[in-house]
Amino acid sequence: MNPPRLSHSAALILKALSLGYCFGLDVMEITGLPSGTVYPALRRLERDRLVESRWEPEAEAALKQRPARRYYEVTRAGKAAALAATQRYPLLARLVSEKRS
């Protein structure tokens, strides 16, 4: 099956997620996109099964005295879509840099 054609914003968000930015706020900051674009786009990507979301373990968050966050991971289909999007938008790789761990 061919990977779905993504809009530039969706491709940018998927690229950011595949580079290790897994929280909505991080994606917003690194892409420079407004939250009104990022969060609904994350929902759409999740609906299309290009990303999946999980809650970080409650115990881990409590240990750091902060609420647990929802983080997003790119699925196998999402990786294929991100690759296709990078070929379609060659400048995408330059817009988002890899996350320093």
Add this chain to the structure above:
Amino acid sequence: MSRPLPLPRFDRRLLRAVARLVPAQEREDWSRTWQAELWHLHHRSRTRPTHFRRLHALSVMTDLSIGLTLDALWLRTDLWRRTYSGSAGLCLASLSGLCLLSVLIALLFTDGGHALSPHLRGQIARSLVAAALVVFVSFATASRLPVDRNAATQGLYWIRRQAFFAAKMAQVLLLAFFLSLLVFLFSIDACATIHVPARNVADVFQLFSFVFFALVGLRWVFRDQEQRCKQCLHLLNTPARVGRPSHNLLEWNGTELNCKQGHGLLSVPEIETSWCQSSQWINLDANWDKAAPI
């Protein structure tokens, strides 16, 4: 182990207000997501230099307020999309909308309908006669309706199906009439520019266009009716080819369409054969309801 600091009062009020937009089954998850995002936003701004902190927090907070509202709206519209997409109600509402739009365009072209009213009675009479003929021809030439021998889809379901079919047909004929009125108006203008007796030519155009639109529309009505669930009247989806076309004379081959609510499936044969002359509706057991969304 200490608990994380609570959110500022404004944030909590905003979350409570916007949460009403979110569908009930997703509200808790949505609130939890946004509470965490807002908490992290405030936490991050605390770690920045003081002169930068307030300005940055304010701009990001404004952006996030818009974001959480749009996120809630997206969830709401997605629920509507999932609920009403392909439903009978949406079909009738769309047809009504198209009728209204064509009436508005006609009124716009005739300065409130004054130019149209002298001709309207004759057009309605001609179109009614033509409509009766078109309906007769459409029924006579329509492909066979699906065979449905299940008791579960008889009775009230049958009445609902026929009522929807009749309403759809009436709306399509009405839409065909309004569209033919637009053709009438355009042809009057066109005839005036080339000095042809406008009235007679425009009347003929109106009648022909009505017959054309009505025939095409009724053809669609039959096709649409066939491809709907016999219980919930939603459009059937996920068409799947079954069998091999090269084995036409040896085994059944055709397409199967499913109801997304899991009520049943429609088997449409590729060609009409003596053992399978028309499509068949098969009711599924209630246990399939759970498997349908997968």
